[in-house]
Amino acid sequence: MLWLQGGPSQLETFDPHPGTRIAAGTGAVDTALKGVQLATGLEHLAAEMQSVSLIRSMVSKEGDHERGTYTMKTGFRPDPTVVHPSIGAICCHELAAAGTDIPRHVSILPGQWPARGGYLGDKFDAFRTDDPAGPVPDTSSLLSAKRDDQRLKNLDVVESAFAKGRQKRVDATLHRDTVAGARKMMSSEQLKAFDVSNEPLALRRAYGETAFGRGCLAARRLIEVGVRCVEVTLSGWDTHANNHAAHTNQLKILDPAFAALLRDLRERGLLDRTLVLCAGEFGRTPTVNAVGGRDHWPTGFSLALAGGGVRGGQVIGATDPEGQKTEPTNPVTVGDLHATVLTALGIEHDKVNQTPIGRTVKFSEGKPIAALVKGNT
Numbered sequence: 145m146l147w148l149q150g151g152p153s154q155l156e157t158f159d160p161h162p163g164t165r166i167a168a169g170t171g172a173v174d175t176a177l178k179g180v181q182l183a184t185g186l187e188h189l190a191a192e193m194q195s196v197s198l199i200r201s202m203v204s205k206e207g208d209h210e211r212g213t214y215t216m217k218t219g220f221r222p223d224p225t226v227v228h229p230s231i232g233a234i235c236c237h238e239l240a241a242a243g244t245d246i247p248r249h250v251s252i253l254p255g256q257w258p259a260r261g262g263y264l265g266d267k268f269d270a271f272r273t274d275d276p277a278g279p280v281p282d283t284s285s286l287l288s289a290k291r292d293d294q295r296l297k298n299l300d301v302v303e304s305a306f307a308k309g310r311q312k313r314v315d316a317t318l319h320r321d322t323v324a325g326a327r328k329m330m331s332s333e334q335l336k337a338f339d340v341s342n343e344p345l346a347l348r349r350a351y352g353e354t355a356f357g358r359g360c361l362a363a364r365r366l367i368e369v370g371v372r373c374v375e376v377t378l379s380g381w382d383t384h385a386n387n388h389a390a391h392t393n394q395l396k397i398l399d400p401a402f403a404a405l406l407r408d409l410r411e412r413g414l415l416d417r418t419l420v421l422c423a424g425e426f427g428r429t430p431t432v433n434a435v436g437g438r439d440h441w442p443t444g445f446s447l448a449l450a451g452g453g454v455r456g457g458q459v460i461g462a463t464d465p466e467g468q469k470t471e472p473t474n475p476v477t478v479g480d481l482h483a484t485v486l487t488a489l490g491i492e493h494d495k496v497n498q499t500p501i502g503r504t505v506k507f508s509e510g511k512p513i514a515a516l517v518k519g520n521t
Contacts (some may be wrong), residue, residue, distance in 0.1 A: 145232065145373065146360070146402060146422040148394075149255040150381030151212070151445075153428035153438050156183045156391035158446035159200045159463055166430040166467040170388065177457055185395030188403035189448075194457050195406055195415065196450040197516055201461020201472035202481065204426055204442040209382070212425030212442065213257045219482030219508050226499055230259035231421075231485055232373030233268035234507055238491045244370035245332035247271035251375040252359035259375050263499040267318075270375055275355040276340045276362040283330050296327075337365040347408070352400040360401040364408050367418055381424055384437040398422075406450055419452025419488055430467030444472035447481075453488030453518050460513060479510025487512040 155161060160172040160183040171184035175193040182190050189196070206212040206221060215221050218228035229237070236248045251258040251270035261268025273280050285292045307314040314320075329335060340348060340361045351357035356378045363374035378398060383390045402422060409415040427445025428438030444463040450456060461474040486493040486508060493508045 145259075145375040146398075146405075146420065147217075147255065147375055147377045148381050148398070148422065148424035149213075149377050149379040150383070150424065151209070151426045151428060151440060152381040152394070152424045153383065153387060153391060154200065154441075154444070154446035154463070155428065155430070155438075156388065157186065157395070158182060158198050158448055160184075161463075161465040164465045164467075166465065168388070168432045177459075180459055183391075183395070185392055186399050188399045192403050192406045192450075195410070196448050197454055197456055197458040197460070198446060198448055199460045199476050199481065199513075200444070200446045200463055201475045202427070202445045202447060202478070203472065203475045204445075204478050207426055207440040207442045209425060210257060212440075213255075215478050216423060216425050216481075217257075217259055218262065219479050219510065226503060226505060227260065227262040228505070229262035229264045229268060229507075230270075231482065232259045232270060232375060233261040233264050234486065234491065235372045235489060236268050237264050238495075239372055239489070241370045241372055244334070246329050246334045246337070246366075246369070246371065248370065248372040250363075250366055250371055250373070251377070252276065252362060253355055253377045253379075254375070255377045255379055258377075259373075263497070263505065270373075273338065276338055276358040277355070280335065280338045283335060285330070299323075334369045337369045337371075338362055340365065347404070350400065350404040350407075352397060352404070354397050354401070356397050357401040357404070360405045361408075364405060364412075364414070367414065368412070383428065384433070384439055385435040387428065387432065387436060387438045389436075402448075409451060415451040417452065419454060419485065420450045421447065421485060422449075423447035430463075443470050444475075449485070449516065453490065454484075454516050455518050458515055460515060476513065477510055479508055480513060481510065482508040483510035483512045484516050487517050 156170050161167045162172040172181035173187050173190050175190040177193045206215045211222050217230040220228045232249045249270045251272045254272040259270040340358050351361045359376035363376050366374050409418050426442040429441045461472050463472045483493040494506045496504050
């Protein structure tokens with residue numbers, strides 16, 4: 145999940161309308177798909193478009209950052225009676241991965257609202273870490289090995305005494321399981337997957353020498369050792385002012401990283417079984433405001449998908465090049481997106497689950513987009 149926090153403009157990314165009034169000067173580049181263009185600044189991604197599909201007709205009912213983020217990550221609008229799991233949490237719950245010592249759901253450079261486990265449980269929350277140029281936080285002891293071991297033995301004495309007469313309640317907290325899991329991670333060789341410094345210099349430069357680029361490279365390394373979902377966040381898309389200049393800067397970071405990730409996955413034989421989704425919480429208005437910005441627009445925005453069980457080289461939906469029609473052609477709901485992603489990953493998208501209070505909730509209430517899911521016609 146390449147998460148573009150703040151709401152990227154569809155016109156300056158995946159749905160340019162060059163030469164029109166609503167483009168406001170934004171240009172476009174041809175891609176490897178005949179007749180399909182991307183905004184200027186996505187030249188690297190343009191060369192990879194045989195593997196990429198675009199949805200240009202996303203519609204959401206949420207135009208607020210927090211609510212929009214929740215909706216896009218879970219497939220549901222916020223509900224005070226239930227917290228829904230994100231796509232990554234569902235993947236970890238439904239797709240078992242034996243022999244993984246590190247968290248199977250990871251958020252690199254997390255924004256304000258990282259992916260959560262929701263009613264599936266906190267253990268499916270994303271493990272949060274920062275720029276892979278630095279160490280993973282809280283994974284090494286500040287003590288000598290001897291003193292560290294003694295502290296654990298002392299803790300066991302205290303916990304064993306406390307558990308007498310209340311063992312069931314103690315076990316229900318999963319405290320010991322949590323500690324054991326953390327200790328196992330701290331000593332695991334798989335922890336090295338977060339460290340991108342061992343990768344060839346040329347590859348690191350291809351991803352871009354940015355925190356986001358390193359995050360995408362780390363994501364590939366994490367997938368290789370059994371992590372089920374990695375969310376890499378690129379903030380800075382909330383362009384109510386100076387929209388064009390801000391997007392130009394953002395694309396310099398996104399373009400090389402996204403394209404390099406697709407090439408790297410393909411060369412390692414991972415792309416066919418790894419789905420990449422690049423999206424934000426909503427899009428931007430066709431009109432430009434008085435300070436050169438575009439405002440929130442949850443109707444007719446764009447995102448990109450590649451790999452996994454998704455058929456590449458497709459374009460779903462279209463927006464009005466004149467900006468007059470508010471409803472896009474062939475609209476796709478957020479629920480439909482989630483149903484498509486889950487189906488492509490081999491997960492029953494409409495599986496019924498029970499929340500801790502006994503409420504029945506489906507993973508998704510949308511319908512898969514047949515044109516995008518491999519195996520469909």
